[in-house]
Amino acid sequence: MSKPSPVQPTQADSPEHGQARINELEAREVLWRRVLRNRRVQLGGGIVLITVIVALLASHIAPYDPNKLLGMPLLPPSPAHLLGTDDFGRDEFSRLLYGARVSLAVSALSIALAAVIGIPLGLLAGYYRGATETIIMRAADVVLSFPTIVLAIAVVGILGPSFRDLVLVIGVVYAPPFIRVVYGSTLRERQEEYVQAAQAIGARDAYVLFRVVLPNVMAPVLVQGSLGLGLAVLIEAGLSFLGLGTQPPTASWGAMVAVSRNFLTRQPLLLIWPSIAVSLLVLAFNTLGDGLRDVLDPRLKT
Amino acid sequence: MARYVLRRLVYLIVQVFWVATVAFVLIHLVPGNPVRAMLGQDAPAAQVAQVEHVLGLDRPILVQYVSWLGHVARGNFGQSELGGWQVLPEVMSRLGNTLELIVGAIILSILIGIPLGAAAARRPNTWTDMILGWVAMAGISLPNFVIGTVLLLLFAVQWHVLPHLEFVAWTKNPLQHLELLVLPCVTLAAASGAVVMRMTRSSLLEVTRADFMRTARAKGLSEAAAVRRHALKNAMNPVVSILGLQVGALLGGTVIVETIYGWPGLSTLLLDAISNRDYPVIQGIVLAIAFLTVVVNLGVDLVYAYLDPRIRYV
Numbered sequence: 001m002s003k004p005s006p007v008q009p010t011q012a013d014s015p016e017h018g019q020a021r022i023n024e025l026e027a028r029e030v031l032w033r034r035v036l037r038n039r040r041v042q043l044g045g046g047i048v049l050i051t052v053i054v055a056l057l058a059s060h061i062a063p064y065d066p067n068k069l070l071g072m073p074l075l076p077p078s079p080a081h082l083l084g085t086d087d088f089g090r091d092e093f094s095r096l097l098y099g100a101r102v103s104l105a106v107s108a109l110s111i112a113l114a115a116v117i118g119i120p121l122g123l124l125a126g127y128y129r130g131a132t133e134t135i136i137m138r139a140a141d142v143v144l145s146f147p148t149i150v151l152a153i154a155v156v157g158i159l160g161p162s163f164r165d166l167v168l169v170i171g172v173v174y175a176p177p178f179i180r181v182v183y184g185s186t187l188r189e190r191q192e193e194y195v196q197a198a199q200a201i202g203a204r205d206a207y208v209l210f211r212v213v214l215p216n217v218m219a220p221v222l223v224q225g226s227l228g229l230g231l232a233v234l235i236e237a238g239l240s241f242l243g244l245g246t247q248p249p250t251a252s253w254g255a256m257v258a259v260s261r262n263f264l265t266r267q268p269l270l271l272i273w274p275s276i277a278v279s280l281l282v283l284a285f286n287t288l289g290d291g292l293r294d295v296l297d298p299r300l301k302t
Numbered sequence: 303m304a305r306y307v308l309r310r311l312v313y314l315i316v317q318v319f320w321v322a323t324v325a326f327v328l329i330h331l332v333p334g335n336p337v338r339a340m341l342g343q344d345a346p347a348a349q350v351a352q353v354e355h356v357l358g359l360d361r362p363i364l365v366q367y368v369s370w371l372g373h374v375a376r377g378n379f380g381q382s383e384l385g386g387w388q389v390l391p392e393v394m395s396r397l398g399n400t401l402e403l404i405v406g407a408i409i410l411s412i413l414i415g416i417p418l419g420a421a422a423a424r425r426p427n428t429w430t431d432m433i434l435g436w437v438a439m440a441g442i443s444l445p446n447f448v449i450g451t452v453l454l455l456l457f458a459v460q461w462h463v464l465p466h467l468e469f470v471a472w473t474k475n476p477l478q479h480l481e482l483l484v485l486p487c488v489t490l491a492a493a494s495g496a497v498v499m500r501m502t503r504s505s506l507l508e509v510t511r512a513d514f515m516r517t518a519r520a521k522g523l524s525e526a527a528a529v530r531r532h533a534l535k536n537a538m539n540p541v542v543s544i545l546g547l548q549v550g551a552l553l554g555g556t557v558i559v560e561t562i563y564g565w566p567g568l569s570t571l572l573l574d575a576i577s578n579r580d581y582p583v584i585q586g587i588v589l590a591i592a593f594l595t596v597v598v599n600l601g602v603d604l605v606y607a608y609l610d611p612r613i614r615y616v
Contacts (some may be wrong), residue, residue, distance in 0.1 A: 141317065142321055142324060146550075146591070149554040149558075150569070150588075150591055153573070154328070230443065238445060238558055241445075254445075257447055261562075264455045265459055271451055271452065271455060279440075282445065290439075
């Protein structure tokens, strides 16, 4: 993990410092290699990577326009339609590919938002303690005392479904876990000598918080982020399943599962494809998170 | 201990108050007029204004808030703006149905999660452990709407084993009611059972390395007896606390499970109320859910303190 860069430029020239810097870079590289060698990281990260590529290239890979009505509804899989057609006669395979876009966009944006809200608040609460700590942590408790999806439903249900609101809601609701994780680690790290050293040489608070403490609390944040991405995929799919998320005709895995319920007896495969897609992506994020935790954060190992 | 409980109770009230406030603000700051939703978009403005006046919606928001808070404190949650029925009794009866699902799911997760977790912990890093680990991973990752729909497809449509979507009250036919309860509970328990299993495994692994376990083995207890008599109780603390956290997740899960199986619980009521913009009902449900979660958290902390006397009440 990185240590603060020197505040006084002369230090950088000293041989001791140069050696320390080299050691640090080596340590980081070793850690990075250990992450990449982890089986779970390879498996989970691999699936995520493939999904990202598929989502980015959807318009090139997909054999048909996902929203185009091609005639025959509920066709079984065939060479012309790899996974058959849906109830409107649209190509199921193409819709599945485009569905990856929705899942990934919602989850990535909302978790990024959650991190942007949660990390600074967690740092502030853990570093300053006192009233700041009380206010931030109690506010986090209030949000946490709510089942995520219920809050999301309440907000989206009232605002009306839209992509922006969906991202906003998931982002805000998922900020408290980030606050908690960063807060806990900050409480521990602020007692460490390197933080006191930074304070002693007169570094500004913002510098200490974001350049000294933050890099050392990033490991649990990464783990939390990966698990959060899985949860965000679940929430988006769940809301779309209820008709409160992504709106037709845009292809979304959750909505595709919901539609398939009307045709369970006639074409059960329509249930299977989107189910596999959404489960696999969530599984990948969770496996990635577990793997990252094994390597980066042995204290939390489950 | 008494002081600790008292402090927690005060804290509980404060927390519910804040959640209630947030819920109120959230619902009222949001665009969309409930009276318009009620009367239709092209209702004459005079009529809208009149209904708003009758319902008190034309008062300043702060006045509405204080009056609402006063009513809630006296147990009056108001009436449905659409149906005219009292919110509190309806919410309570729906809450009962939802709690049935949650309790059933918790019992199932304990019955499945703890033995499987213990089995995995007995042979760590073997094939058994690995397979169970993937089972747990699947339980956590499979969305409940997928599990629910697949179960429905298999049991109700394909095999005709379980009765279809026709709710039967407990009082009418207890046996049929129980039958209806099976699939929703199993659906809900998949994720929480997996979480319990993972926590049981890691917690047991930690405990089996403890000194008192070496003593137990040294005095000649078999491994199974040592685990049963000494390790399990000591390993249960984290499991209890994670079960408490699961209640919130389960409550969230009921939204989808109730929809799939047509279960008349709190969540289906919430969805209805939201599509009708029935503010008093939404507020009542939000409060009920918040209250439930906070009470559960308190309960978990108390059980936790009971299981581990080393915890100080600070």
